[in-house]
Amino acid sequence: MKQTTIAKRVETVGIGLHKGEPIKLVLEPLDADMGIVFCRSDLGISFKAEPKNVINTQMATVIGNQNGFVSTIEHLLGAINGYGIDNIRITLDANEVPVMDGSAISFCMLLDEAGVRHLDKPKKVILIRKEVQVNMGEKFVRISPSTTPKFDYTIKFAHPVIGEQRYVFEYTKSSFIKEIARARTFGFLKDLQKLQAQNLALGASLDNAVAIDDTRILNPEGLRFENEFVRHKILDAVGDLSLMGASLLGDYTAFAGSHELNHKLTLAILSDAKNYEVATMNADLVREFGKVFA
Template sequence: MKQTTIAKRVEGIGIGLHKGEPIRIVLDPLEADDGIVFYRKDLMTTIKAKPQSVINTQMATVIGNEKGYISTIEHLLSAISGYGIDNIKIILDANEVPVMDGSSIGFCMMLDEAGVVNLEAEKQIMIIKKEIEIKNGDKFVKISPSKNPKFNYTIKFNHPIIGTQNYLFEFSKQNYIKEIARARTFGFLKDVQALRAKNLALGGSLENAVVMDDNSILNPEGLRFEDEFVRHKILDAIGDLALMGMPIFGDYESYAGSHELNHLLTLEILSDAKNYEIVKLNQKEALEYAKVFS
């Protein structure tokens, strides 16, 4: 099975969630083994998408270096992972990825326009060798060995619209597009007001997030899925794990997880070579796995 990139350059414009300003985004093909690379055109600095580049996880996953940072990368990385893309360059002229409609479907549309092509080098897969868990009180994320990656996520919010939700997602490109990609980020009106008082979330609106007051959803169109909230948490988790730079053969499970716990999980996996094995699939395995991205 071969590594992949996109067939051609594509570009778009969207609003930044925090600054509320238009951001131009360009997706470019890359050669084999280049990985996922972000480029801040305004600062002329490159930031590799990897766990060691993460500098903040408070409200989004943020990567950076001594020259600058890029925020809210998880939705784009989620789409890239869903499409099985190994090598791609993301060019931005601001310090965040545009929020689009609050989901990853806009990025999926860009990837559909670009197309996906094989490169000459063999695709590498990370095989999880033993269960690894990160806990914070009753909250946890964990990953365990599996040949058919799944995401089993549970959330619990003291809100009449959300409550307790669970979703089990079996990873494949088509399942991702159908079940996960359209799930939007969400927040509460009182939190949005507090953020705006700090000059944050200036680009947030009912056009790019599900917003709730104490009792109801403010978006006139309502939800895209009855359990859209937990599906978006899976979308985020896929994006956070994409920082590993290759597909992961492991089952992910979480209760009330977060970007921070996901980040700590990636670091813990990499902390001991006994936790994982990086392999190239044999011909039979490769044919089976290729169906995941068909």
């Protein structure tokens, strides 16, 4: 099985969640072993999507350095990871990825338009060899060895609309598109008002998020899935784990996870070479994990 990139350059324009201004997004092919690279066309800088370049995880996953950054990368990275794309250049003319409809489905459609091209080098994957867990109080995220990679996520909110939800997602491209990609981000009206008072979340609307007040969902169309909230958390995790630099093959389990916990998990995995193995997709691994990329 070979590494992949996209077959052609594609672009779109969308609104930034925080600034509320139009942002141009361009996706371009890259050669083998180049990975996922973010470029700021307005600043003339670039940085690779990898754990050491994560600089903030409070409200979204943010990568960058002292010269600039890109925020809210997780939904786009979720689509790229879900499609099994190894090498791609992402160019933006602002400091955040456009929010689109609050899910990853618009990015999936963009990747479908771009197509997938196979390169001349073997695909690399990260095999989990030892269980690794990160805790913050009762919250935790965990990765375990598995031959059938899946995401098992539980959330618990003291809110009548959400409550406790659990979803188990077996990781394949087709199931990602069907079960996860359309799940939108969500937020509480009281929090939005606080953020907008700080000139943040200026682009937030019912067109790009599920909004919740004290008792109900405000979107006239309702939810796309009965458990859309926990499915969206899985989307975030798929995106956050793509920062490992290759497809991560293991069982991910979370209770009340977050971008911060996901980032700490990637660092914990990489902290000990006994936790993982970087392998190429030879015939044996294709037989074992090939359906993940089908």
